[in-house]
Amino acid sequence: MITIEKARETIVSRITPLPSEKIPLEQALGRYLAEDIVSQMDIPSWNNSAMDGYAVRVTDIPHAGVRLGIAYEIPAGSLPQGPFPEGSAVKIMTGAPVPPGADAVVKREDTIESEGAVTVNIVPKKSDHIRFAGEDIAKGDLILQKGTLLEAAHIGLLASLRRVMVLCSQRPTVAIIATGNEVADLDEELTENKIPSSNSSTLTSLVRQLGAIPLYLGIARDTKAGLRDKFEQASRADLILTSGGVSMGDYDVVRDVMTEGANSVEFWQVRMKPGKPLAFGIINGIPAIGLPGNPVSTMTSFDQFARPAILKFMGAQTLTLPRLKARLLEAVRGPGDRPHYLRGILKRCGDELCVVSTGPQGSGILSSMARGNCYMIVPEGHRTLEQGDLIECEVFHASW
Known part of the structure; x- marks a missing residue:
């Protein structure tokens, strides 16, 4: 039985990131960047107005109440007509280029316009309400790093840089195989001897x-022949996930098939609760993770082992769930001989984060995952953490 860290390290070491592909920007949301993005331009590309108002020279306005003639107007999308005379102003709209000679913009609310002139009711400061060229991004800046998960702001940034196509990592195909005579798919009758295949x-x-591509291959019944057939169907996958069949029962055949012929098993038990039964090996040349069958164990083991593998395929920068510490609102207990991943509800309590259990913690209670947003980790060597203690948490749903 090996540690969580060793198991994860072993799995990740067998994963090779997939090649990259160029995709249209509008399809890049949720994909992982496969190149560094260096700006080829300044953003903004010219000095422009941050407000609707009047471009002025601050030396023309030594005190409030100065009245200036309006030389001309620059709507958004238009260019300045050129320099403007001293003692005058240029009416300007948000985003329009600042005319030559102007060193501030006075917002419209601080003025009164009448009869071709504007009265300025404040004393502006140099650079007021001007967005300068390169203020957001300068030409040559490293904007996004390889391995970045592209979210909405990144897509907008790439559009600003005029990137029509983006180089992203390919998405892995993950074959999913449920196992067991006792489980029934949604299209099967749920008889008295069956349970739903929630996994x-x-x-x-x-x-x-x-962001990966699931390939669900259905349920393999508890025979070696049935399982071999499902593994053959997974031949075009990058990763195989099974659920169930890796424990010590007479009908738990996943581990047996994983050791046949050229197949291999690297380990099959991990020192953690829930999720102790877990197999990893190579089947028909494809990495395969045999997850435990209890629903909570399946999800916990997926987050610890399958998630990092899938993310490495896609070239992600970070493979593990984010960790933080929170104050316990109640005492929690663990087995002591291995880390215990309890489901918790993380929330804010004044100026700090606090956490409470979702309730009953059995490995078959899937509702504990649905109610929770984090794992509370009782470390190995500890049987009890008391109310008020700090506990390390792994966040799987940032809902607070």
């Missing part, structure tokens, strides 16, 4: 949520 939908959703 099938959960894993498909988790894979899709990460």
